[in-house]
Amino acid sequence: MRKRTILGLHGFSSHSDSQMHDAGVCLMDQNGVIAAIDEERITRKKRDGNFPVQAFKAALHRGGLSTEDITDVAFVDRRTPWQTYQVWKYAISAFFQTGVRPWGYLRFWIKKMLQFKRVPPKDVKAKRVRFYEHHLCHAASAYYPGPFIDTTIVTLDGMGDFSIGGMVAKGESGQIKVLRRSNGYFSPGHFYMILTEYLGFVPGRHEGKITGLAAYGDPRVAYHTMQEIIRYKSGELDFIAPLVAKEFFSVIRSTPGTRTKQWYSQQQWDEVVRKQKIRYQEEKTLIEFRELWDNYSKEDIAAAGQARFEDIILAHIKDAVKLTGFSNLVVAGGCFANVKLNQKIRELPEVSGLYVHPNMCDGGLAAGAALLHLQAINKNKVYEHKPWEDVYLGPEFSEDDIEKELKSSSLSYSKSEEIPKVAADALAKGEVVAWFQGSMEYGPRALGHRSLLAAATDANLPDRLNRKLGRTEFMPFAPIVLIEHAHEWFEDWAFDHVSSRYMTVTYDVVRDRREEIPAVVHVDGTARPQVLERGINPLLHDALSHYYTRTGIPLVVNTSFNMHEEPIVCSPFDAIRTFKNGAADVLIIGPFIVRIT
Ligand SMILES: [Fe+2]
Numbered sequence: 001m002r003k004r005t006i007l008g009l010h011g012f013s014s015h016s017d018s019q020m021h022d023a024g025v026c027l028m029d030q031n032g033v034i035a036a037i038d039e040e041r042i043t044r045k046k047r048d049g050n051f052p053v054q055a056f057k058a059a060l061h062r063g064g065l066s067t068e069d070i071t072d073v074a075f076v077d078r079r080t081p082w083q084t085y086q087v088w089k090y091a092i093s094a095f096f097q098t099g100v101r102p103w104g105y106l107r108f109w110i111k112k113m114l115q116f117k118r119v120p121p122k123d124v125k126a127k128r129v130r131f132y133e134h135h136l137c138h139a140a141s142a143y144y145p146g147p148f149i150d151t152t153i154v155t156l157d158g159m160g161d162f163s164i165g166g167m168v169a170k171g172e173s174g175q176i177k178v179l180r181r182s183n184g185y186f187s188p189g190h191f192y193m194i195l196t197e198y199l200g201f202v203p204g205r206h207e208g209k210i211t212g213l214a215a216y217g218d219p220r221v222a223y224h225t226m227q228e229i230i231r232y233k234s235g236e237l238d239f240i241a242p243l244v245a246k247e248f249f250s251v252i253r254s255t256p257g258t259r260t261k262q263w264y265s266q267q268q269w270d271e272v273v274r275k276q277k278i279r280y281q282e283e284k285t286l287i288e289f290r291e292l293w294d295n296y297s298k299e300d301i302a303a304a305g306q307a308r309f310e311d312i313i314l315a316h317i318k319d320a321v322k323l324t325g326f327s328n329l330v331v332a333g334g335c336f337a338n339v340k341l342n343q344k345i346r347e348l349p350e351v352s353g354l355y356v357h358p359n360m361c362d363g364g365l366a367a368g369a370a371l372l373h374l375q376a377i378n379k380n381k382v383y384e385h386k387p388w389e390d391v392y393l394g395p396e397f398s399e400d401d402i403e404k405e406l407k408s409s410s411l412s413y414s415k416s417e418e419i420p421k422v423a424a425d426a427l428a429k430g431e432v433v434a435w436f437q438g439s440m441e442y443g444p445r446a447l448g449h450r451s452l453l454a455a456a457t458d459a460n461l462p463d464r465l466n467r468k469l470g471r472t473e474f475m476p477f478a479p480i481v482l483i484e485h486a487h488e489w490f491e492d493w494a495f496d497h498v499s500s501r502y503m504t505v506t507y508d509v510v511r512d513r514r515e516e517i518p519a520v521v522h523v524d525g526t527a528r529p530q531v532l533e534r535g536i537n538p539l540l541h542d543a544l545s546h547y548y549t550r551t552g553i554p555l556v557v558n559t560s561f562n563m564h565e566e567p568i569v570c571s572p573f574d575a576i577r578t579f580k581n582g583a584a585d586v587l588i589i590g591p592f593i594v595r596i597t
Pocket of ligand 1: 134138157361
């Protein structure tokens, strides 16, 4: 069969200034993934939603391909007529269920929908261009790279295709069968975004901080307010949240003064304000939520919100597993960026195995679209399930590339044949190590190719590192641990917990070991480990092994290599700039060691 090269694409078009968030691309052929990259990493704009021209170029470069090689384009999100039908269907259903009025939103949709046209990148002459439903892309991103051939699939996020909040599906012998969709206007994802905004953080970006903050509060104090806001409807596998829908319908319409920036990144929002000359009045947003929550502490609100979020989604997962008859579960969508929720799911007796797609937010959709399209191409072939072994799918730089950048940086550097040992020595001395090796990770977590490493034994490290990086966090840092020792440190951890290789699930740290590694244990006794197998990342595994020999501790802190509010570094240029800004004491980049002298 003729070689097919598929471009999975999450973005509108290079002719449009309409924006989304997390634009990205994934290149595949019949043998598997060639590259998967989110636009933000190349443009250096966090959660960049512009058409992913730069990520596309970088993906072609990684694959040694040119635009003419692309034979198929698989877009995320279906076409406007289908979306319009869904938008009306779910908006009207929300109105009949709760009385919230969607008319302003529907007017907004009619005005805007033609701007949401999607066109392949310039010079791509693909014969086939297809459009795949947003949540089906999330589902595919969790199913095909995951470990289970027969499994329940659940997706949940803010909203996809402008109306759908999630999907329950069944993955069986390579086929995905959609069983349920949920109403996006009652989305638990939007509920959590509202919580984030109310607590003074940036929705769509800082939800992880709320999860961390929740551990400091009492979930019972304000729980009843959350029950009022969002409920789960068991029989229908759907949610109902009138205030969330009302907020959405009121904020999205373009009446000056009632808009809010909550659905935009700061950069997108600045553009909206500039172009449409709107007047933003913070006090006119979240009015009903303020009335419900203003009498409680921020910690108690975060705790109750997190508890409610967990309770309704756990009930939904139990129903989904019952519906499909499969106790293995794969998940994707922004709601599953919540590591505490994922721990509770993993602990459900109804769920025997859990896989969270490593790029669970919309950044992972391009891979989902490409995988769906590949499956469509291969529909007459015998299905072979090929789980992903890692997500090192981004740009890679040669020793020459790195050295060229070092030479122009005016930093002095040396080369070593014993990189793992050098790293272990620095870590044992208490230094923060910036570690840049191999191809960049796909997804929001640094998984040992673009990481900052440090000793987990130092209780003062979180403060010191947060100061260095200009971060404010309620979560401690996460550990990276040798797989051979993971069971000694994390309760219930088992070798087949694939998600623990991508830092997507928390575990209870073994009680009497918590004091040994204070930098990575949260106030509730949990940690979010990345469990490291040698075959996946031999260099870092060797470094940790040396560190273990010296200290008796088989784990260190692993956090993303970036300054506050920046995407994780991509190139040697980014790494050197971030290092110069004071991110670490030593930079280990390829075979080179750099210190500020
Ligand atoms: Fe999504």
